[in-house]
Amino acid sequence: MANHVTARPGSPRKWQLQRVLGRDYALAYWMIAPSVLVLLGLIAFPFIRAIMLAFYSQPIGGEGRFIGLENYRTLLHDRIWWLSFKNTLIYTIFGVGFKTAVGLAFALILHQELRGRTILRALLFVPWSVPIVVDAFVWRWIYNDLNGVLNYVLYKLQLISEYVLWTSDPKIVLWAIIVVVVWQGTPFYMMNFLAGLQSIPDELYEAAEIDGASTFQSFLHVTLPGLKSVLIVVTLLSTIWTSNELQFVYILSSGGPAHMSEIFPTLAFFTSIPGRELGLGAAVALSFFPLLASLIVLGGRVLLRGAEE
Amino acid sequence: MKTSWSIRRSGWRFFTWPVLGVGLFWTLFPFYWMLTTALKPNDDMYRPEPLLVPVRVTWSHFHKVFFDSHFPEYFRNSAIVALAVTILSVVVGIFAAYAIVRLDFRGKNLIARGLIFSYLVPPVLLFIPLFELIFKIGLLNTREGLVLAYLTFTVPFTTWLLMGYFRTVPVALEEAALVDGCTRLMALFRIILPLSTPAIVVTALFSFTLSWNEFLYALTFTSNPVSQTVTVGLTSTVAEDVFFWGVMMAASFLIAIPPVVLYLLGQRWVVRGLTAGAVKG
Numbered sequence: 001m002a003n004h005v006t007a008r009p010g011s012p013r014k015w016q017l018q019r020v021l022g023r024d025y026a027l028a029y030w031m032i033a034p035s036v037l038v039l040l041g042l043i044a045f046p047f048i049r050a051i052m053l054a055f056y057s058q059p060i061g062g063e064g065r066f067i068g069l070e071n072y073r074t075l076l077h078d079r080i081w082w083l084s085f086k087n088t089l090i091y092t093i094f095g096v097g098f099k100t101a102v103g104l105a106f107a108l109i110l111h112q113e114l115r116g117r118t119i120l121r122a123l124l125f126v127p128w129s130v131p132i133v134v135d136a137f138v139w140r141w142i143y144n145d146l147n148g149v150l151n152y153v154l155y156k157l158q159l160i161s162e163y164v165l166w167t168s169d170p171k172i173v174l175w176a177i178i179v180v181v182v183w184q185g186t187p188f189y190m191m192n193f194l195a196g197l198q199s200i201p202d203e204l205y206e207a208a209e210i211d212g213a214s215t216f217q218s219f220l221h222v223t224l225p226g227l228k229s230v231l232i233v234v235t236l237l238s239t240i241w242t243s244n245e246l247q248f249v250y251i252l253s254s255g256g257p258a259h260m261s262e263i264f265p266t267l268a269f270f271t272s273i274p275g276r277e278l279g280l281g282a283a284v285a286l287s288f289f290p291l292l293a294s295l296i297v298l299g300g301r302v303l304l305r306g307a308e309e
Numbered sequence: 310m311k312t313s314w315s316i317r318r319s320g321w322r323f324f325t326w327p328v329l330g331v332g333l334f335w336t337l338f339p340f341y342w343m344l345t346t347a348l349k350p351n352d353d354m355y356r357p358e359p360l361l362v363p364v365r366v367t368w369s370h371f372h373k374v375f376f377d378s379h380f381p382e383y384f385r386n387s388a389i390v391a392l393a394v395t396i397l398s399v400v401v402g403i404f405a406a407y408a409i410v411r412l413d414f415r416g417k418n419l420i421a422r423g424l425i426f427s428y429l430v431p432p433v434l435l436f437i438p439l440f441e442l443i444f445k446i447g448l449l450n451t452r453e454g455l456v457l458a459y460l461t462f463t464v465p466f467t468t469w470l471l472m473g474y475f476r477t478v479p480v481a482l483e484e485a486a487l488v489d490g491c492t493r494l495m496a497l498f499r500i501i502l503p504l505s506t507p508a509i510v511v512t513a514l515f516s517f518t519l520s521w522n523e524f525l526y527a528l529t530f531t532s533n534p535v536s537q538t539v540t541v542g543l544t545s546t547v548a549e550d551v552f553f554w555g556v557m558m559a560a561s562f563l564i565a566i567p568p569v570v571l572y573l574l575g576q577r578w579v580v581r582g583l584t585a586g587a588v589k590g
Contacts, residue, residue, distance in 0.1 A: 022412075022414035022415045024412035024493070025413075025414040027408075032404065032405045032408045032420060038401065038464045039464075042457065042461045044423075046439050047434065060444075123333060124336050126336065126337070129568050130565040130569060133564075134564055135339075137543060137561055138339045138342065138343045139339060141343075144554075146355075147554075149342055153361075183339070264433070269436075269525070282438070289434070292434075295429075304421075304422065304425060
């Protein structure tokens with residue numbers, strides 16, 4: 001490296017510091033100071049505080065009281081917590097699963113010469129670029145039991161004999177929400193898979209063809225392996241994001257009826273802010289933390305590896 | 310251009326357009342419904358057989374959004390917050406990214422790692438302690454409080470993106486400038502930044518839309534039109550009127566315009582940006 005360029009004649013002390021802290025420490029520490037401030041003050045410190053809060057009974061604006069594992073005990077004996085646990089799992093697994101499947105299907109279809117492909121891609125991308133609140137409200141209106149277009153059309157087509165309570169029937173509500181989650185998130189998957197498909201060299205397909213592989217075989221042995229890294233990154237990140245997104249549930253059903261569509265993010269919000277119990281709310285938010293932490297570490301590693309390549 | 314010859318060869322191509330048609334309908338119908346609802350008079354909307362095609366068009370819902378609601382305030386708050394967050398996080402990101410990519414100092418890898426992991430920490434884990442913090446420093450119900458909170462997701466993101474772009478600027482250019490007597494900062498401003506203008510623009514577009522679309526922090530930290538943004542403003546509107554759907558859809562349409570336009574402009578970089586460079590184009 002061009003060490004001589006920046007090394008200026010200085011005091012021996014400065015040299016020593018440079019040996020320990022690195023050649024450019026003086027300038028570098030100034031330059032990273034603001035981001036370190038955000039990292040420590042607004043992310044690391046609050047994060048540690050959240051873990052501590054979960055051991056406290058802490059009403060908003062009141063005195064905190066250390067209660068050890070009491071919050072977690074309360075949750076483990078709470079039917080609603082268990083219901084949310086189940087719902088969050090279903091919501092995440094099916095949300096991510098369907099997004100992957102539909103996204104892959106659309107990517108495969110778009111990965112060919114088509115007239116107006118650029119416009120098609122842009123149009124198919126819209127649900128993802130719109131604020132989630134807007135997406136959720138549009139669907140709440142579509143799902144509306146009396147004046148909603150879905151009930152009206154299905155009834156006219158004689159697919160249903162009476163109007164369905166899409167967001168207030170306990171058996172249906174979670175699935176109705178998952179449909180919206182998939183609708184909104186598929187474009188992101190599609191775009192990533194499309195980028196992945198485009199990076200698979202044509203020669204591989206040609207070689208497979210020469211070897212007499214069928215379409216399905218070359219999909220299995222060329223396309224899927226070629227998409228492996230994209231698949232891993234996208235599903236990993238999306239699992240983190242999907243399981244922590246509260247807007248769909250909050251707007252479409254508020255977790256109702258009777259918590260039948262409650263998930264951890266909404267439960268954490270309702271407990272801590274309207275319910276004013278910050279400690280208990282923090283415990284709810286941390287319910288999935290062991291699982292989430294492993295995903296975050298895994299995701300971080302994958303991203304770092306991608307950057308170093 | 311590459312072709313997906315597997316589809317071409319197998320006769321699946323026959324299905325391409327029908328499937329695409331279904332896909333387009335599925336993707337776009339909700340937006341058609343949003344826009345037509347926003348333009349339909351209430352009489353055509355709240356009746357046993359709602360009209361699928363608007364036969365009469367009214368501007369009354371849009372008129373109400375503009376002149377008889379809190380939306381102008383919500384829009385102003387969203388714009389101010391998103392702009393402030395964008396400027397702050399791009400500036401902070403430029404300095405941090407340059408230091409991490411080009412300078413030699415202890416703790417560099419630790420910070421790079423810290424950034425990527427904090428980019429993955431979801432807001433649901435942070436909103437409770439941040440609520441406490443913002444409450445204690447007296448910034449509840451202020452735009453400043455929201456700006457602080459939004460930095461938690463934009464700073465790691467902009468820094469990470471810019472690191473990726475700065476790496477692609479040849480070191481030789483900078484070394485030449487340093488030999489000619491430029492300082493590091495001069496090299497950053499005269500060589501790196503001009504070469505990275507497109508990247509900086511894209512990073513700014515991202516920060517802006519992420520802040521514009523944010524919901525959970527705004528819901529938690531603001532409770533009146535003085536500081537509420539468009540996203541929470543929309544939820545506050547529900548309580549105001551029984552027949553609110555026309556106004557809701559008109560407002561939704563307006564709220565969606567800025568992010569959609571920005572994404573269409575920066576579409577090419579969107580995907581690469583969000584997985585932060587891990588997916589190879």
